[in-house]
Amino acid sequence: MELCVDIRKKLSGFELNLNFETSEDVLGLLGASGSGKSMTLRCIAGIETPDYGQIVLNGRILFDSQKGINLPCRRRRIGYVFQNYALFPHLTVEENIGFGIGELRRKDQKAIIKEMVTMIKLEGLEKRYPSQLSGGQQQRVALARALATKPEALLLDEPFSALDDYLRNHMVRQLTETLGKFPGAAVFVSHNMEEVYRVCRNLVILSRGIIEGKGGTKEVFKAPPSLAAAQLTGCKNISPAIYISPFELKALDWGITLKTNIKLSQDIKYVGIRAHLIGAVSDETKDNVLRCWLNFANEAPSRITLYLFIEKENPGQRGHQIEWEITPQMWRFMKIQPQPWKLWIDPEDLIIV
Structure with a gap:
């Protein structure tokens, strides 16, 4: 499973200019707010369109500006966990999880939903609505919904930003365990260096749309290659x-x-x-x-x-x-x-x- 990203996109005040690839090890995108992290995920998912470049997932071209290819979101086989979870407030836990798998037979849908509910440890809460769940429970539902479609890649955009410290630490442990079993490429976006260090095996550091450093997470923290990379990895x-x-x-x-x-x-x-x-x-x-x-x-x-x-x-x-x-x-x-x-x-x- 491999995701290759080589894109450019003009943004307000700077240009997003990225070239990286990742396979089954979780890749972290670390950068300050406004550095282009979320836009990168939106381009990979097909929500936004780069000005130039190519995005390839497991040999399938998702986007190619020269060939005129730009697959819609539904055909990219990518799971997306949004920063605010984006759960449907009028749907229950099981309905939110099953939202993206409606083309399957009802029996198969139920089997997948049950598998996901068990995975996120929310048995007994299947009939509850998002407003009846804690922040950590909502985050788990959003993750289960993204995984229910059996995606080839998983994108996580600041998934812990709305959680308090206790819940964040708990969810970091659970997410690390879940991602360890995920067979596809995963990209984890955060401005929190400790989360990235704990969750991600590999790392890309972004500053105003430019890659300031990339490689193994521990290696980049040990020897950041630029001033911006040193600052973003917490060197005070x-x-x-x-x-x-x-x-x-x-x-x-x-x-x-x-x-x-x-x-x-x-x-x-x-x-x-x-x-x-x-x-x-x-x-x-x-x-x-x-x-x-x-x-x-x-x-x-x-x-x-x-x-x-x-x-x-x-x-x-x-x-x-x-x-x-x-x-x-x-x-x-x-x-x-x-x-x-x-x-x-x-x-x-x-x-x-």
């Missing part, structure tokens, strides 16, 4: 950087020199470090040790974000702020330690752009 500490030597660079905003464990290109532009990968040390002789003073702390139940001033290489001169994310337990320890704190950046964790 980024500084312009210049080359000093094959394994050494200068972080200009931070006013410090950093050692790396990879050979640097002379056209290096930025260096970054994820806020949760900074550590505290007592040994000031190690490479990449920073002397930092606390500016202020932003406390949440499970994570504390500290905003720190770095001491520049000129003694006594404090420079740019960085963010450090730690646990509440670590925060209780650190706030009684004399400042400046000695923090360490592992060369392995540096992001080089």
Whole structure:
């Protein structure tokens, strides 16, 4: 099962220009609001028409601008889970699930509906209407309706955006399990990097219609190939950087020199470090040790974000702020330690752009 997308479409303020393919591993489309993620899905589904290009699903041409092919939605064999679920309010759970399979015999329809209801664990709620369901239950009905038609590809547009944190975590687990059994191509759209990381094996990062990075999800997070990709994957500490030597660079905003464990290109532009990968040390002789003073702390139940001033290489001169994310337990320890704190950046964790 393979989905190949190579399209262009003029949008307000920028052009959508995409070229990617995916098979049975779930592909994530990660980007900020307005980056073209939902439009990409709508073009694949046939709701919108690209200006130029080609979309092919399992060897079937769904769209080809040069050949004049543009299959209607109903012939594309694509399931679509909308951001707001788009359930029919006047239809019950079982009627919503069966809406797209009306051409089958009644006996076969009932069998598929029963299979889907069991899959989404809503037994006993078949006669209820969407208004009588929780947000998580509605999301499951929308997923079951998309899968009931036995699609060759499944498109999911921000499926957890309307859910609270508890339901979102529960549904991420359930969706991951469901997609693991889905035999076709699946594309998952989100602006939430943690959802994408948990759900998707592969990743495409979009910024204003342009692909800023693509590949295995873990690999792209580990080494984002552009500034936009680093920002969209959650790197909060980024500084312009210049080359000093094959394994050494200068972080200009931070006013410090950093050692790396990879050979640097002379056209290096930025260096970054994820806020949760900074550590505290007592040994000031190690490479990449920073002397930092606390500016202020932003406390949440499970994570504390500290905003720190770095001491520049000129003694006594404090420079740019960085963010450090730690646990509440670590925060209780650190706030009684004399400042400046000695923090360490592992060369392995540096992001080089």
